[in-house]
Amino acid sequence: MARNLVERVEAPPSSNDTERQHSKITAAADVDWEAPRLLEADATKKASDIRWRDLPNKYQLFILALCRLSEPLSNVCLLPYIFYLVRSVLPASQDDNSTDNSAARVSKYSGVLVAAFPLTQCVISLPWGRLSDTYGRRFSIIGGLFVSVIANVGFGLSRSFGALLFWRILAGLSNGNVSIMRTVTAEVVRERKYQTKAFLLLPLVFNSGMVLSLALGGCLAEPVVNLPALFGPSGLFNSNNKPDGVEWALKYPYALPALLNAFLLGTSLCLAVLGLKETLPGKEKHSDWGLQAGGIVKRLAMCLRNRGSAYHNYTMMQDSEGSAFLNDGPPGLEKTEPSVAPTEPAKVPFHGIWTRRVVSALVSFGLLPLHNSAFMHIFPVYLSSPPADNTEATLLVFSGGLGLRSATIGIWLATFGIGGILLQLFIYPRLQKSIGTRGVFRIALFLFPVIYIAAPYLSLLAGDGDVRWVFLGIIVCAQIMARTMAIPSTVILLTEAAPARTVLGTIHGAGNMLASLARAVGPVVGGYVFALGAEKGVIGLVWWLYLVVVALCALAWSYLTEGRS
Incomplete structure (x- = not known):
């Protein structure tokens, strides 16, 4: 009996014992992460009473939101004018004997240009996530913003397809840290009751950035044509009185949107350097020269504000590293409550x-952009394509686009994008309260196939002005509404699937990698099928054969994995 006892003590632990021990350690370390899942219904009820102004760490969320503008400004801005941009840099082809062939050729090249950005995001996302889990979130976000500013300037001044492709690749590499911003959101807002609003913030900013980017891209491209009062022959900026308009605007007709993007992102970069706090567990007290400079700037601002005022009883609290700029935020915002001294988190x-729940959420996370990104590329090209004579059209066989200009496309997409923002602000939280995150997600998944089936029939209305605009508005509004409901839902579901907070960077990095791969594959495959349909005279081919099929697969997956989640 004694010998058996000694053998039990000295025997090495089995793999099952090790796994059980690891599970206990993880559960103990992350009890605050797992407990809210058991009270999801109650937490969702409490979350419905939370207002935007109740969110903690508002100043950190504000800086993070400005940083999140990097991706839509860098990626989406070219969509309204991509048809004309690609056509202007492609050499003439002897095969382009018809307008349909010309649209098909432009669609193929523009698909490659659009896909370059997310493809490089896919390659770099997981390494960014792992590095941020090891070295911190702040450096990766700031570094990405810096490179993104350079990439936007280079893209705007490019005059060949090869140069455009290079700067798109660089921009994609610099925006591989989008997943880290989602991770920072989860680390800044830890209480479940605030997370619904907090996780809506980045998609809300993304939609706002898309609206801004689409409007800027459509209106600022070809400024001599679209803004003649400023850049035309008699324009305000034509100081040299050139007969055709401002010389540099003629030489670089698509530079202005990209240069403005670079300026806006440069502003976000400055704020991030001065005030973005490190949130990696165990390194929350990190400070560097940027944060110290931010503290100095804040103290100067407070001195200027309080000079001559009757309010002299305020004493600014700061830590020994001079990071008051971080902890207090700007005047008028609530201060961050002092946190309990952090303990060393358990390592997973x-x-x-990669639990079954995480993998299921990742697949849903990737299926959404597989069709949504293809739509975002195909739809502007489709609207820009010249109309066709469809007098002998059948239910499935017809061709041509609407022949809209880039400014019109940008304004239309941006206008209905505002509707998506309002939906996110006022409708999504109420829907989530009533039917839950998965229920809202499933409504969006039902909408997508219906939209994709109906969209190509706009070609049959190209000559009917009023009906065409109404139908176009319905299609755009419905797609934006579905996208607005689906994107925050996938982020929330993926975050809730994480086994521990310490691996959020890795999980969101993997999610961003998968989503980026989908955003690369979608435009390439969609552009190819669109070109094939244009050549065969069946413009709806890409909608029915690709977009509808992928959207139905996403819907089916949401039901197949219901029991696993």
């Missing part, structure tokens, strides 16, 4: 991250 092994 890499193979332990």
Whole structure:
């Protein structure tokens, strides 16, 4: 009996014992992460009473929101004018004997240009996530913004397809840290009751950035044509009185949107350097020269504000590193409550991250952009394509686009994008309260196939002005509404699937990698099928054969994985 006892003590632990021990450690370390899942209904009820102004760490969320503008400004801005941009840099082809062939050729090249950005995001996302889990979130976000500013300037001044492709690749590499911004949101707002609003913030900013980017791209491209009062022959900026308009605007007709993007992102970069706080567990007290400079700037601002005022009883609290700029935020915002001294978090092994729940959420996370990104590329090209004579059209066989200019496309997409923002602000939280995150997600998944089936029939209305605009508005509004409901839902579901907070960067990095791969594949495959349909005289081919099929697969997956989640 004694010998058996000694053998039990000295025997090495089995793999099952090790796994059980690891599970206990992880559960103990992350009890605050798992507990809210058991009270989801109650937490959702409490979350419905939370207002935007109740969110904690508002100043950090504000800086993070400005940083989140990097992706839509860098990626979406070219969509309203991509048809004309690609056509202007492509050499003439002897095969382009018809307008349909010309649209098909432009669609193929523009698909490659659009896909370059998310493809490089896919390659870099997981390494960014792992690095941020090791070295911190702040450096990766700031570094990405810096490179993104350079990439936008280079893209705007490019005059060949190869140069455009290079700067798109660089912009994609610099925006591989989008997943880290989602991770920072989860680390800044830890209480479940605030997370619904907090996780809506980045998609809300993304939609706002898309609206801004689409409007800027459509209106500022070809400024001599679209803004003649400023850049035309008699324009305000034509100081040299050139007969055709401002010389540099003629030489670089698509530079202005990209240069303005670079300026806006440069502003976000400055704020991030001065005030973005490190949130990696265990390194929350990190400070560097940027944060110290931010503290100095804030103290100067407070001195100027309080000079001559009757309010002299305020004493600014700061830590020994001079990071008051971080902890207090700007005047008028609530201060961050002092946190409990952090303990060393338990480490989850890499193979332990990929639970069945995480994998299921990742697949849903990737299926959405597989069709949504293809739509975002195909639709502007489709609207820009010249109309066709469809007098002998059948239910499935017809061709041609609407022949709209870039400014019109940008304004239309931006206008209905505002509707998506309002939906996110006022409708999404109420829907989530009533039917839950998965229920809202499923409504969006039902909408997508219906939209894609109906969209190509706009070609049959190209000559009917009023009806065409009404139908176009319905299509755009419905797609934006579905996208607005689906994107925050996938982010919330993926975050809730994480086994521990310490691996959020890795999980969101993997999600961003998968989504980026989908955003690369979608435009390439969609552009190819669109070109094939244009050549065969069946413009609806890409909608029915590709977009509808992928959207139905996403819907089916949401039901197949319901029991697993």
